[in-house]
Amino acid sequence: MRHKDFYINQLSNLPEGKETTIAGWVEDTRDLGKIKFLKIKDCTDSVQVIWKTEESPEEIGRLVEKINQNDVVKVKGTIRKSKVAKKGFELVAKEIEVLNKSKHPLPLEIRGKINASLDVRLDNRPIDLMRPRTAKIFKLFSEVLKITREFFYEKGFVEVVTPRIISTATEGGANLFELNYFDKKAFLAQSPQLYKEQLTMGLERVFEIGTFFRAEPFDTTRHLNEFVSLDIEVAFADYNDVMEILANLIRTISKELDKLDGEYKEVLNEKFLEYKDKEIESYSYKEVVNMVKKEGGKINYGEDISSEHIKLIKDLKDKFFFVTDWPENTKPFYIKVKDDGTTESFDLMFSELEICSGGTREENREKLENRITKMGLNLSSFSEHLKFFSYGMPPHAGWAIGFNRLMMIITGENNIRETTLYPRDKNRLIP
Amino acid sequence: MRHKDFYINQLSNLPEGKETTIAGWVEDTRDLGKIKFLKIKDCTDSVQVIWKTEESPEEIGRLVEKINQNDVVKVKGTIRKSKVAKKGFELVAKEIEVLNKSKHPLPLEIRGKINASLDVRLDNRPIDLMRPRTAKIFKLFSEVLKITREFFYEKGFVEVVTPRIISTATEGGANLFELNYFDKKAFLAQSPQLYKEQLTMGLERVFEIGTFFRAEPFDTTRHLNEFVSLDIEVAFADYNDVMEILANLIRTISKELDKLDGEYKEVLNEKFLEYKDKEIESYSYKEVVNMVKKEGGKINYGEDISSEHIKLIKDLKDKFFFVTDWPENTKPFYIKVKDDGTTESFDLMFSELEICSGGTREENREKLENRITKMGLNLSSFSEHLKFFSYGMPPHAGWAIGFNRLMMIITGENNIRETTLYPRDKNRLIP
Numbered sequence: 098m099r100h101k102d103f104y105i106n107q108l109s110n111l112p113e114g115k116e117t118t119i120a121g122w123v124e125d126t127r128d129l130g131k132i133k134f135l136k137i138k139d140c141t142d143s144v145q146v147i148w149k150t151e152e153s154p155e156e157i158g159r160l161v162e163k164i165n166q167n168d169v170v171k172v173k174g175t176i177r178k179s180k181v182a183k184k185g186f187e188l189v190a191k192e193i194e195v196l197n198k199s200k201h202p203l204p205l206e207i208r209g210k211i212n213a214s215l216d217v218r219l220d221n222r223p224i225d226l227m228r229p230r231t232a233k234i235f236k237l238f239s240e241v242l243k244i245t246r247e248f249f250y251e252k253g254f255v256e257v258v259t260p261r262i263i264s265t266a267t268e269g270g271a272n273l274f275e276l277n278y279f280d281k282k283a284f285l286a287q288s289p290q291l292y293k294e295q296l297t298m299g300l301e302r303v304f305e306i307g308t309f310f311r312a313e314p315f316d317t318t319r320h321l322n323e324f325v326s327l328d329i330e331v332a333f334a335d336y337n338d339v340m341e342i343l344a345n346l347i348r349t350i351s352k353e354l355d356k357l358d359g360e361y362k363e364v365l366n367e368k369f370l371e372y373k374d375k376e377i378e379s380y381s382y383k384e385v386v387n388m389v390k391k392e393g394g395k396i397n398y399g400e401d402i403s404s405e406h407i408k409l410i411k412d413l414k415d416k417f418f419f420v421t422d423w424p425e426n427t428k429p430f431y432i433k434v435k436d437d438g439t440t441e442s443f444d445l446m447f448s449e450l451e452i453c454s455g456g457t458r459e460e461n462r463e464k465l466e467n468r469i470t471k472m473g474l475n476l477s478s479f480s481e482h483l484k485f486f487s488y489g490m491p492p493h494a495g496w497a498i499g500f501n502r503l504m505m506i507i508t509g510e511n512n513i514r515e516t517t518l519y520p521r522d523k524n525r526l527i528p
Numbered sequence: 529m530r531h532k533d534f535y536i537n538q539l540s541n542l543p544e545g546k547e548t549t550i551a552g553w554v555e556d557t558r559d560l561g562k563i564k565f566l567k568i569k570d571c572t573d574s575v576q577v578i579w580k581t582e583e584s585p586e587e588i589g590r591l592v593e594k595i596n597q598n599d600v601v602k603v604k605g606t607i608r609k610s611k612v613a614k615k616g617f618e619l620v621a622k623e624i625e626v627l628n629k630s631k632h633p634l635p636l637e638i639r640g641k642i643n644a645s646l647d648v649r650l651d652n653r654p655i656d657l658m659r660p661r662t663a664k665i666f667k668l669f670s671e672v673l674k675i676t677r678e679f680f681y682e683k684g685f686v687e688v689v690t691p692r693i694i695s696t697a698t699e700g701g702a703n704l705f706e707l708n709y710f711d712k713k714a715f716l717a718q719s720p721q722l723y724k725e726q727l728t729m730g731l732e733r734v735f736e737i738g739t740f741f742r743a744e745p746f747d748t749t750r751h752l753n754e755f756v757s758l759d760i761e762v763a764f765a766d767y768n769d770v771m772e773i774l775a776n777l778i779r780t781i782s783k784e785l786d787k788l789d790g791e792y793k794e795v796l797n798e799k800f801l802e803y804k805d806k807e808i809e810s811y812s813y814k815e816v817v818n819m820v821k822k823e824g825g826k827i828n829y830g831e832d833i834s835s836e837h838i839k840l841i842k843d844l845k846d847k848f849f850f851v852t853d854w855p856e857n858t859k860p861f862y863i864k865v866k867d868d869g870t871t872e873s874f875d876l877m878f879s880e881l882e883i884c885s886g887g888t889r890e891e892n893r894e895k896l897e898n899r900i901t902k903m904g905l906n907l908s909s910f911s912e913h914l915k916f917f918s919y920g921m922p923p924h925a926g927w928a929i930g931f932n933r934l935m936m937i938i939t940g941e942n943n944i945r946e947t948t949l950y951p952r953d954k955n956r957l958i959p
Contacts, residue, residue, distance in 0.1 A: 100764035100923055104684075120764045122920055140732035140763075141684075167920040171764075197891055199920040223916045226730025235731065239687040246677065253535070253572075256670040258756055260950045261692070261739050262705075264957045274693075276707040276716070278753075279745060279954045285707070285716075292950065295959075299657025300666065301571035308692050308738060314710060322709075325689055332571075333531035333551045333602075460628055481959045485654045489553055489598040489630040492531055519691045519723065523710045526695045528726075528912045 100171050100196065106141035109184065111176045119144065119188065120171040120196065122227070123164055124208065133161045135190075137172060140232070145187045146172050153190045160193055167199035167207070167227075215514060222519060222528065233364045235518060237354075238504055240361070242306065244353045245327060248346055254302040254329065259292035261285060261309070265478045272312040274322075285310040288497060290431065291482045293330040294458055297493045298485065301332040306500065314523045318512040319450060319502060323521040327503075330495035335457040336441040339494045340419060343445060343453060344377045347417065354507070366509030368415045379419040382427075382439070385410075399424050404449035413448065420444045430468040433457040441494070447506045455496025462486035531602050531627065537572035540615065542607045550575065550619065551602040551627065553658070554595055555639065564592045566621075568603060571663070576618045577603050584621045591624055598630035598638070598658070646945060653950060653959065664795045666949060668785075669935055671792070673737065675784045676758060679777055685733040685760065690723035692716060692740070696909045703743040705753075716741040719928055721862065722913045724761040725889055728924045729916065732763040737931065745954045749943040750881060750933060754952040758934075761926035766888045767872040770925045771850060774876060774884060775808045778848065785938070797940030799846045810850040813858075813870070816841075830855050835880035844879065851875045861899040864888040872925070878937045886927025893917035 101120040103111070111117060121139035128134075135146040148158050164170065174188035204220070205213035207227040218225040225231045246256070262278060263286045273284040289305050296303045305328045312322065331339055351373040354365060380388070382402070389396045392409040396402065402420065407413055422439040433441045433456065442456035459465045462483060469476055476483075504516035514520040519528060532551040534542070542548060552570035559565075566577040579589050595601065605619035635651070636644035638658040649656040656662045677687070693709060694717045704715040720736050727734045736759045743753065762770055782804040785796060811819070813833070820827045823840035827833065833851065838844055853870040864872045864887065873887035890896045893914060900907055907914075935947035945951040950959060 098762075098764050098769045099766040120922070122922075140730075169920050169922050196923055197917075197921055200918045203919050221916075223726035223729045224919055226727065227920070228730075232730050235688065236686050238689075239681075242687050243677070243681050246674070250670075250674050255667050256673050257666065257949060258669075258739060260754060260952055262741070262754055262952055262957065274707050274709070276705050278705070278957055279743075281957060283957055292959075295654035296657065296949070298654045299571075299659075299663050308689060310693070312710075323691060323693055331529070333529050335530040338529045485652075486628075487631045488634050488655055489600050489658070490628055491551070491553075491600050492627055518688060518727070521691055521693055526693065526709055526712060526714055528723075 101139075104141040105137070105139045105144045108144060108176065108188070109186065113176060113178050115176045116173065116191065117176065117188075118171060118173045120169070122199075123166055123168045123170055125166065126161065126164055128162060133158060135161060135164065135170070135172070135193075137170065142184075144184060145182050146174060146190050146193075147177075147187050148190045154192075157190050157193050160195070161190075164193075164195065165199060165201060167201075167203065168195055169197040169199070170195055215512065219514060219520065219525065220528065230364060233361055234504075234508055234510070234516060237361050237364055237508065238516065240354070240357070241350055241504065241507060242500075244350050245306070245346065248349050249304045249329070252302070252342075254304045255300045257289075257293070257296055257300070257303045257305050258307065259286070259289035259296075259305060261307075264481075274310050274312045285312075287311050288326060289328050290497075291479075293328055293495060294431065294490075294493060295482065295485050297330050297332040297491055298489060301491070302329075304329045316523065318514075319505070321501065321513055321517060321520050321522055324513075324517075325500035327498040327500050328495065329497075330458075330493055332491040332493045334494045335492070336421070336443055336455065336494050339455055339496055340379075340421075340443055340445075343455070343496060343498075347372050347377065348374075350507070364508050366507060368509070369507050372417060377417045377419060377445075379421060379443075381422045382420055382424065383422070385420050388412075399426060401427055407446065407449035413446070415448055417445060417447050420446060428456065430472050430474065431458045431465065433459045434464075434468070443496075445496075445498075450502060450506065452502045452506065453496050453498040455494065457492070457494040460486065460490050460492045462490075532570075535572040536568070536570045536575045539575060539607065539619070540617065544607060544609050546607045547604065547622065548607065548619075549602060549604045551600070553630075554597055554599045554601055556597065557592065557595055559593065564589060566592060566595065566601070566603070566624075568601065573615075575615060576613050577605060577621050577624075578608075578618050579621045585623075588621050588624050591626070592621075595624075595626065596630060596632060598632075598634065599626055600628040600630070601626055646943065650945060650951060650956065651959065661795060664792055665935075665939055665941070665947060668792050668795055668939065669947065671785070671788070672781055672935065672938060673931075675781050676737070676777065679780050680735045680760070683733070683773075685735045686731045688720075688724070688727055688731070688734045688736050689738065690717070690720035690727075690736060692738075695912075705741050705743045716743075718742050719757060720759050721860075721928075722910075724759055724926060725862065725921075725924060726913065726916050728761050728763040728922055729920060732922070733760075735760045747954065749945075750936070752932065752944055752948060752951050752953055755944075755948075756931035758929040758931050759926065760928075761889075761924055763922040763924045765925045766923070767852070767874055767886065767925050770886055770927055771810075771852075771874055771876075774886070774927060774929075778803050778808065779805075781938070795939050797938060799940070800938050803848060808848045808850060808876075810852060810874075812853045813851055813855065814853070816851050819843075830857060832858055838877065838880035844877070846879055848876060848878050851877060859887065861903050861905065862889050862896065864890045865895075865899070874927075876927075876929075881933060881937065883933045883937065884927050884929040886925065888923070888925040891917065891921050891923045893921075 102118045121137045124138045125136040131150045133148040171194045173192040174190045309326045389406045394409045421443040423442045428440045445453035533548045552568045555569045556567040562581045564579040602625040604623040605621045740757045820837045825840045852874040854873045876884035932948045
């Protein structure tokens, strides 16, 4: 690369005396007069650069005096093994170039303890990312994406990309962002639900990881108006099959992160790592309702179970658990209803946080149309979707995980804004 | 899975006499009276199911008579090795269940030759996907996504997700879709450009693969209003560095697809596969202008090079090539300008199709502000982005590939709608 030969974590492999160029940010400077030190960091590690009157050009010494914390620099130097240096070696400065200066003070402190509020950090996310903890969370986000995709690739799933701009509200009721699409009214998709169902006709096993949108004016620590969703849909499967896939995914992520050998230790939730060899418990909706009642909570059969209800049940704290077989009225039209009025459906929870919702879908066009009508939705809005159910739609099941929420559980963070690079809520559209 | 034990391509490993259940679509039926055949396909392969009076229940025979092409069925049977059967074995029917019926005729023919127009196929994409060729194109799309991501993971890049709803037009001039965001005006992002630049401060090497939007009323075979973009950005790199990464990516995709051993043969462009061991040629903008003139084309230095210009140059047909060092006025404000008035920029072309654009970015705040002003853009619209250039912005470079266009080249398709599941253009918002 133009400005560096190596990343800092590659230097330890170089031999004594080897000349090389690195580039990064100044973490610290120490001026002892005839000896001056710079601590330089890049995205991989940090290293000590040393300048001494007798072994480095004099003008570098004068330049080092003007260098400040967080200045962007390029250093050419030679490797010297040293028992005193923390890493076992240091870089003896031969040339230094300042590539970009940094103003002081920064809008937030990036070394040591953080005093800034979440709002200040989000207003300055790129600077916040220079803090090691924030950087680790988003590197971990990338790792979990990687593990997740490899899990589905390995199982023969096809990765798909469905539209974000759509002509009708996919699931009926919800608030969607509206836009003008060449003089037609259009909406931003809240999920790939109907598309992924359709795609099971040709591809059978599909997944998508992408950004979706919801226009509700949320004001909580677990909702955003723009979020990453991981969606799957599987032909010839039912809700038990896809719950097994989900439990297997959680186990795989937990195992793989555990293998990373401490690299992400400070941003990993111990409770999540337990699931590398722990089963996920499963309760029916009815059982959970009874558990809530037993703890003195107020709830009637048929009502949604709220976070407040779950908080009452001490046994469910810091645990994953499935809640299955929800009553018909609590689930969207595409979920399959059983003869007893419950549905082939489930939510995956961790403590009181819902992170995934799924189920068997209704593949019979007539039953599906009855459900749509019964829910007071307009049948004609769905005609372009329903027509496919007449031409060989297989039975199918699937689910959707809120990926930013999953990352909350993996990291143990309590606010979804901590696991979203540039969160969007009703007050935040910048940066 | 509830409806099947195995995918059809797993059956060949089963022993003679093994009882198993498969599920899929009826591709063909043949009724010889006392012997009846069903050809069943799933997403992996197809298999012959046989019913004979003396070895299968009689009611199955009657059911088979009522089964039509494309009906969704579940078949329980036993494996019988057979020299006559195409695959070396067949499934002797024990139970058959029709899971869903298919109407006839289908909106488009899915076996054999395709007579339907592109519009009919797009109106019925899920049915079009039951055609083997269409299914292969989108399975290949998924393969290329996988190869691409593994390429970047392996190089230490961090996968990021930047916002789609933004407060200001990221690149100035272009037409953006506008939406109402809780009573504020907002836009749909046309690229992650400014965000990925910012993220080099904390993460150095980032990539994103996601859907972006452009509101121009295109009417061509190579533009869509919603498209998948692959974006990278690298700290301490320049345009030569990121061109090398790009050439390396093309080589890797070509090599990896070549390894897939004929699975995608009929949807792979031979010209693309040549790049597994072929260098990508590079010409400066000035050189290409002279080539155009030599072929009798009309172009002045400083003008954009059009597809019509490139078509004049026979030597560039069916080839990848870089066009580098464009004049300042042809490139966006964030591209670095050299002392001679050209820029550290490049496009990657294949024949006359542009698939990638990139360059070194300007990291100096003052120079960047001068460029913005010079281009007639409003400096205050960019204040939330520009502020980060004062706090340790490294030199950086990057590029963006139109992924659906890349898939056009890989498959040899001439219309971007062939490599997009649900394309969006000014006339198409459904399905």
